Amino acid sequence: EAGVTQSPTHLIKTRGQQATLRCSPISGHTSVYWYQQALGLGLQFLLWYDEGEERNRGNFPPRFSGRQFPNYSSELNVNALELEDSALYLCASSFRIYSSNQPQHFGDGTRLSIL
Amino acid sequence: AQSVSQHNHHVILSEAASLELGCNYSYGGTVNLFWYVQYPGQHLQLLLKYFSGDPLVKGIKGFEAEFIKSKFSFNLRKPSVQWSDTAEYFCAVNRGSKNDMRFGAGTRLTVKP
Numbered sequence: 001e002a003g004v005t006q007s008p009t010h011l012i013k014t015r016g017q018q019a020t021l022r023c024s025p026i027s028g029h030t031s032v033y034w035y036q037q038a039l040g041l042g043l044q045f046l047l048w049y050d051e052g053e054e055r056n057r058g059n060f061p062p063r064f065s066g067r068q069f070p071n072y073s074s075e076l077n078v079n080a081l082e083l084e085d086s087a088l089y090l091c092a093s094s095f096r097i098y099s100s101n102q103p104q105h106f107g108d109g110t111r112l113s114i115l
Numbered sequence: 116a117q118s119v120s121q122h123n124h125h126v127i128l129s130e131a132a133s134l135e136l137g138c139n140y141s142y143g144g145t146v147n148l149f150w151y152v153q154y155p156g157q158h159l160q161l162l163l164k165y166f167s168g169d170p171l172v173k174g175i176k177g178f179e180a181e182f183i184k185s186k187f188s189f190n191l192r193k194p195s196v197q198w199s200d201t202a203e204y205f206c207a208v209n210r211g212s213k214n215d216m217r218f219g220a221g222t223r224l225t226v227k228p
Contacts, residue, residue: 003158004158031214033214033216035218042218042219042220042221043205043207043218045215045216045217048213048214048215055213055214056213056214056215058215090158090159092159100147100209100210100211100212100213100214101147101164101166101209103149103161103164104161104216105161106151106158106159106160107158108157108158109158
């Protein structure tokens, strides 16, 4: 089975710009999660989408947003980029049923570098 | 706030040594617990999970973990490590309907051949 795919692999932006990151979940998975893995901070939960709706968000400012499309793929948008947004952004997917006990399957990530 | 603590940042072992990686969490109530592994150059993969039932769970590649509710712990073990176990290991806790899974900072394991 194809895993979670993310694009692009690497994205270079400058301060103030906007970044769009994309994620395709495993076939059959309806939930998509986004995490930020910044140096020294570990994996931080960003957003959870299911059935096209945002179900929960972590402690991040509103300039981090996203959406989920009818085919369950998702994109993460980061506006007004700041230097501290430089990180690896990971997408994960899972089945929705009893989802808190569903394991999440991760993609390879998008490395966002802010110059 | 929920937190997950992994006590060891970097562990170095020789092949055939036994492994135990500590994980403690601060959530009360029912929790779902996971260990993930990230091999060099690869994405995070699920090693094992605990939802309910037998507190000793077995995962892939000979790993197991024990859930001790009274100690809020979910330690990962392997009786005899191999060079191919060199990787970073993450403990994660999920609870309730909000699905905001919290990860520990990770433990880097280096196994010397």
